Amino acid sequence: MIRIFNLFCKLKEIKISDQEWFDQAVRSLNLSDHSCPYCNSKGHLILHDVYPRYMVTLKNNGPVTVILRVPRVKCISCGHTHALLPEMLIPYSSYSLRFVLTVLEAYFLHVHTVEKICERYQIVHSTLYTFRSLFLSHKRLILGVLDDAQEKGSDFIGKIDGMQLSQFWDSFRHSFLQAYHASDFHHR
Template identity: 75%
Template structure:
């Protein structure tokens, strides 16, 4: 998998819809700059194929399911293929990162009951708690135990930007809010 990180402002400041964010990221994709995650060859990627994927997102405060075409590239050097995912997408889940962060923001700010949040976002209680637990775990990873204890969850969500998403990926080799090897989101 090749991750694209190209929007480095705070996520809450991005005025694009998640669909527009995805489309722009794919349109800006420069294959000559991509490095093969398997053999480390640079500039050897060629478009190979694509596949359909769902993205659950919010548009004008309504839940929307978009069908995206995810490009796959092939390394001319080693022959391995890789999906190309912009930072809006979390591997192995259909929910966009902004969808999950919006749900969590409401949860942490206690704007509604858990029951109401689950009803509003059409998710199961178990899904909300899976989001919450993953968030706690990843927040602690990126901030460290001491800073994690001092930073309110809602403040951390407000500060999340593309730089943090990129730094998380670079440091841990999986995406922020990506469940461990997809096992936690198989039931969602």
């Protein structure tokens, strides 16, 4: 997988929908800027295919599922193919980054009970707690233990920007809020 980071403002300031964000990222893609994650050769990626992917996102403060056409590229140097995933997509998850952060913000601000949050966003309790667990562990990685203890989750959500997402990827070769996936093991 190749991650595309192109919006470096705070995520809260992005006024376009996740669908528009995705489309914009794919349209503005310059393959010569990216290296193959397998062989590290630069300038050898060509468009290969697309595949459909479901994304649960928000529309009018409620969940909606859209189908995206995720481009795949092939490295002509080593022959490996890779999906191109813009920053609003969490690898191996159906939920958009903004959807997860909105759910977590409601949770951390105690806007509603867990039951009401799950009902409103049409998720089960275990999904909410998985979001929370990943968020807290990744927040700790970004801030370090001392700063993490002093920063409330809801405040941190308001400060997250594309630069942090990109730095998280560069530092850990793992996306923010991405759960461990067995196929990631060989890249570590």
